[in-house]
Amino acid sequence: MLQSKMRWNFTYEDSLEEVKPVNGLKPLTQQLLKNRGIIDPAHIDKFLHPSLEDLHDPFLMGGMQETVDRVKLAVQQGESILVYGDYDADGVSSTTVMLEALKAMGADCDFYIPNRFSEGYGPNEDAFIFAKDSGFSVIITVDTGIAAVHEAEVAKRLGMDLIITDHHEVQETLPDAFAIIHPKTSPNYPFQELAGVGVAFKVAEALLGRLPEELLELTAIGTIADLVPLRDENRLLAYFGLKALSRTERPGLRALKEICGVDGEINEETIGFTIGPRLNAVGRLQDAGPAVELLISNDKHEAMQLAEFINQLNQERQKIVADIAKEAEEMVLSQNGMNRVIIAAKEGWNPGVLGIVASKLVRKFDRPAIVLGIDSETQAAKGSARSIDAFDLFQNCMEVRERFTHFGGHAQAAGMTLPVEEIAGLQEDLNRLAAEKLSAEDYQQVLDIAMTIEIDDITLKQIEEVNQLQPFGVGNPKPLFRVQQSPKEIRLIGSRKNHLKLQFQKAKSRLDGIAFGMGELYQKLSPQANMEVVGELGINEWNGRKNVQVMIKDLKVSEWQLFDFRGSKQLDKQIPLPENEKYAALSFHQMEHAPHNIPVLSPTEMMEAERLDGIVVLDLPNRLEELGEVVNACKPGKIFACYRIEDSAFLKTWPTRDHFKFFYGMLMKRKSFNVRTEGEQLAARRGWDKSMVDFISQVFFELEFVKMEDGLLTINAKPSQKDLQESVLYREKQYQMKVEQKLYFSTFRELKDWFNAYMESVEEEVVNGS
Known part of the structure; x- marks a missing residue:
């Protein structure tokens, strides 16, 4: 048994068999759409085939007309406009979008992003005074300003018109600005969840009187990097922006892609893990200006220099994060x-x-x-x-x-x-x-599982169809699937052996699984455990070949696990016993040493022990039932079969009744036979093992068919009439062979099935009331 680290939330009710075909889609894809509330054919078609025509009218947003009129007046009168941005990827892309829209109108404009360290977040009085002194009469904030109540008063006092465009949460008091463009202060606007750059894009559209498709690539960066819900307009902006970004001619973005080794089609993960973090890194370590300069640059050489500089900053940022995170974790644990x-x-x-x-x-x-x-x-x-x-x-x-x-x-x-x-x-x-609002479950990370699927349902075509739901993100999560299957192979990969690679196979279907950072589970997983994994489906392409794979987020084993170390030596090095679990070793013959020096218990002590996570079986019982009773009483989550056999009865030839009949007839003729001096010769002539001669002799002696003295056998004049089964030695040998056959020479599956029978039997009796 192995518990999952996260809480699994199954978000579906219907089985795939109940899904009716729509729009030629596979049932799995339809179920994913249904999970998103997308059911009727027209809605499905619109979701899978987005159109820019579905973007909303920017003038439905409050303050838009006033803003357009004021900017046009500023352009006519030659006034200077300052774009006041934020230092993250959303703020940087918002600043660039607004700047380029204003320049396209012929405006005299520049940008200003506060320094995170000396000025902090958002508009500030000193910056506004600097803007006034520099000749700016209009300030347009992007991705910031909704909380700038004091700064709005400063702008008024200085005689500047402040236009706030933002998307952050609205607080109790709104700034007294010339205009505020914010989805959440605009009850007539159909969509409330735009990123800062999305708001800037809508302003750009209104200012230019057309859809500025050349700005979509920038809008996609801020929208995805700021983790806003990828629904409605955000989905459209991200969808078409990613396509534009994949074929961009913008020197700054081309340089950044080259530095990052990004080629071909760009998806939301490229933004989230590659482009976004680098644009964010600039403002995290210094003034964010170079990030904007990179995006607006028209010079390839300058763009490449800026991209290299930004990449170096990101590497420095990664080291700083690692150092502080280590300190913070130690602080929490202390x-x-x-x-x-x-x-x-x-x-x-x-x-x-x-x-x-x-x-x-x-x-x-x-x-x-x-x-x-x-x-x-x-x-x-x-x-x-x-x-x-x-x-x-x-x-x-x-x-x-x-x-x-x-x-x-x-x-x-x-x-x-x-x-x-x-x-x-x-x-x-x-x-x-x-404490008032959260339960214990609330602290556990949750995985929302879209569907449980069979391995043979996972095909390249199916994954490609699922990918039509992209871009994935907040509000449109990349679907997680549960797969239940025993792995054919489990191994550690990576330079530090800290990742798991699993291979699942069912008939002709194969699925590779990668579990990054889960290498510590390797020793906790039995090779043939009936495993459940949850992860994202993907396609791995290597040397021109495409294979389906699952990127594993979590896994568990709901049943008990068998770890097979039969016949192994150096068990201390081989057997994994997690420190936070309780184990004991079981010995039927008073063995004293156990792996990792865990306590060695007799069968009686084991059955009386407190609940154990697992037991280590050190030797074989005399009877199968002895081990079965212990297993039945303890119900361990893990069993480690660690016994060895030095002298096997099972591997030796078992004497049949004909063997006994021949031996007795030989004695009748010869009247006597010396096992010590003649046993080897007899065994060689008959093709027996010497131990079989010894065994038959001992059984005859026990049944009083013969007398034995110093190895010399003589016929008993009046032998008793007894069956071979009446010999304790004979029965013990039978028991030994049966124990070895079931517990030692069986296959893994046979041994697991044998243990299973004892795991389940008492529970059935209790249910039946007997």
Whole structure:
């Protein structure tokens, strides 16, 4: 038995057999669409064949007309416009989209992104004063500004028109700006979940009076990197943006793709794991300006220099993250007990990477995490937070808003600044809120499983059809499937042997499984365990050959496991016994040494012992029932068969009645026979083993057919009438052979079936009331 690490949530009810064919799709694909609420043929067709014509009218968004009129006036009058952005991938791409739209209108414009370390998140008074002094009369924020109440007053005082475009959560008070363009302040707008770059794209569309398809590739980057739901407009922007990005002629993006080794079709994973992190890395370590310069660059040489610089920054960022994450994990583990909401804070931590560190803590400890860097001079703690599905970080932190100097974000991610003296109180408040709102199950990561499938249902064509649901992401998750099958092969891979590779086979169908970072499970898995794995289906292409595979996210074994070490030596090195589980060794013949020095118990002691995770069987019983009773009483989750045989009865020729008849007839003729001096010769003549001569002699002596003295056999004048079965020695040898046959010389499957019979028998008796 092996428990899954995560909680499995089965999101489907119908079986594939109940799915009626629609639009020529396979039942599995239809079920995935149904899980997403996409059922009728017209809706299915629209989802699988997106069209830019389905984008909403940008003028349905509040503040749009006022913004277009003001920008056009600025262009006519030669006013300077400042695009004020944010330092993450969404902010950088939003800034670029707005800049290029304004330039296409002929506007005099520039951009400004605050420095994360010296200015912090969002608009600030000093930056606005600098903008005024630099001659700007209009400021357009992108991906930021919805909480800039004070800064809006500053802009008014300075005589500048502030236009806010944002998508972050709306707080109690809206800024008094010239215009606010935000889906959630626009009740007439059909879709509320645009990313910052999505809002900027809608503004660009309104400003230009056309759909700016040349900006779709930038819009896809911010939309996917910011983890907004890939539904409705976001799906359209990501879908067509990825296609544009795959064939982009933009020098900056081409250089970045080349540096990253990205070629061919780009999907959402390319953004999430390659392009997005590099654009984010700039603002995490320094001023984010080079990221915007890369995206707007028209010079190939300049673009390549910027791409190389940004890639180096990302490598530096990775090292900083690893170092801080290690410190933060040690800090959490050193605390007395685990807090319901983790808060880790320390001087010197780079605030630019703390969101990534928080994400790592959430994955490791399965609970919300806040990671703060402390400024020793100001005694301010600044950082980021990430959460679990069941804990709305934004709403819960808003309940204790008074503790923060600055706060903003979403349900699952937030940024904050607070005085150091407020950290302990915040910890106490969030622990209380989590205790009130969360159950024990809420702390366990959840895998939403789309379907249980058979190996022979997993084909290249089926996976290609499933991929029509791309791009996958929040709101349109990449489907997870459960597969139940005993693996044909399990092995460790990777330079550090920390990954698992499994191969499943059913008839002619084969499925490879890769479980990254699960190498520690290798010793916990019996080679032929009836395994359940949950993972994403994919296609592995190598040397021109395509094979189906499953990228395993979690696995479990629901039944007990048999580990077969029969006949092995050096068991201490071979047998895996996890430290957090309880084991005992079983010996029928008072053996003293067991692998890893676990306690050795007799059958009686074993049956009286407290619940064990597993038992190690050191030697063979005299009767099969002796072992069966122990197994039945203990019901262990794991059985390690570790016994060896030095002198096998099963492998030796078992004497038949004809063998006994011949031997007795020989004695009748000769009257005497010396087993010690003549046994070898007789065995050689008859093609027997010498041990068989000895055994027959001992059985005859026990049954009083012969007398024996110093190896000399003589016929008993009045032998008793007895059957061979009356010989204890004969029966013991039969028992020994049967034990060896069942427990030692059987196949793995035969041995597992034998143990199964004893695992199940008592439960059946109890159910029947006997």
